[in-house]
Amino acid sequence: MSDFREQLRQGLLDSYKHRIEKGCACAICGKEKLPLAFHILEASFSEGEKLPKSFVPMSSSRGRVRGSYPICFSCAPACKKCQLPIPTEKVMEFGHKLHAQTGNGICQHVQMRLLLSAIFKRLFKIGRFGNKA
Numbered sequence: 001m002s003d004f005r006e007q008l009r010q011g012l013l014d015s016y017k018h019r020i021e022k023g024c025a026c027a028i029c030g031k032e033k034l035p036l037a038f039h040i041l042e043a044s045f046s047e048g049e050k051l052p053k054s055f056v057p058m059s060s061s062r063g064r065v066r067g068s069y070p071i072c073f074s075c076a077p078a079c080k081k082c083q084l085p086i087p088t089e090k091v092m093e094f095g096h097k098l099h100a101q102t103g104n105g106i107c108q109h110v111q112m113r114l115l116l117s118a119i120f121k122r123l124f125k126i127g128r129f130g131n132k133a
Contacts, residue, residue, distance in 0.1 A: 013082075013084070015038075015039070015105070016037070016039050016084055016085070016104070016105030016106075017037065017078065017083050017084060017085070017105075018034075018035035018036060018037045018072075018073050018078060018085060019035055019036065019037075019038075020033075020034075020035050020036070021036050021038075021070070024036055024070050025054070025070070026054075026070060026071055026072035026074075026075055027041070027054035027055075027069035027070055027071060027094070028071060028072070028075045028090065028091065028094050029072060029074065029075055031072050031074065034072040034073045034074060035072065035073045036070035036071065036072055036073075037070065037071050037072075037073075037076055037085040037105060038056065038058075038068045038070050038105070039068060039103040039104060039105025039106070040068070040069070040071045040076055040085050040087055040091060040095075040102065040103055040105060040106055041068060041069040041071065041091065041094070041095040041098070041100040041101070041102065041103065042066070042067070042068045042069075042100060042101050042102075042103040043055065043066075043067065043068070043069070043098065043099070043100040043101065044064045044065060044066040044067075045064065045065050046063060046064060046065075047060060047063050047064065047065055049065075051065065051067075052069075052098070054069055054070070055067055055068075055069060056068055056069070056070055068103060069094075069095070069098065069100060071085065071091055075088065075090060075091060076088055076091050078107075079107035079109055079111075081107075081109055082107055082108075082109065084105060084106060084107040084108075085105065085106055085107060086106070086107045086111055086114065087102060087106045087107075087114075088114060089114060089117050089118060089121065089127065092118075092128060093127045093128045096128035097128075
């Protein structure tokens with residue numbers, strides 16, 4: 001039983017990592033030939049609603065279309081420890097602008113440089129921490 005669970009766990013983790021996908025481009029920079037991560041920023045829309053250009057639908061049920069915004073390796077690099085994508089400040093600001101939620105497929109390790117950058121931006125109300133007018 002534990003072998004099955006470990007295989008299931010590993011398959012799920014592998015689906016969160018960057019991979020080359022034909023016909024998809026990074027939602028932030030538009031690059032196509034780089035590996036993309038599909039579980040950093042996720043969103044859902046009503047069926048029949050016009051989907052954003054960079055949005056990739058993954059499932060639909062109960063009148064909702066669920067999917068994600070693919071993010072490339074250069075916009076969200078892989079963690080050296082776990083190989084999962086790191087949600088950089090650029091990614092978080094992009095997600096905030098699109099009202100997307102952070103998905104489960106991100107690195108959970110503390111990235112000191114990104115933490116300090118977020119604290120700085122929070123203190124001075126820059127980027128996603130700015131006042132809404």
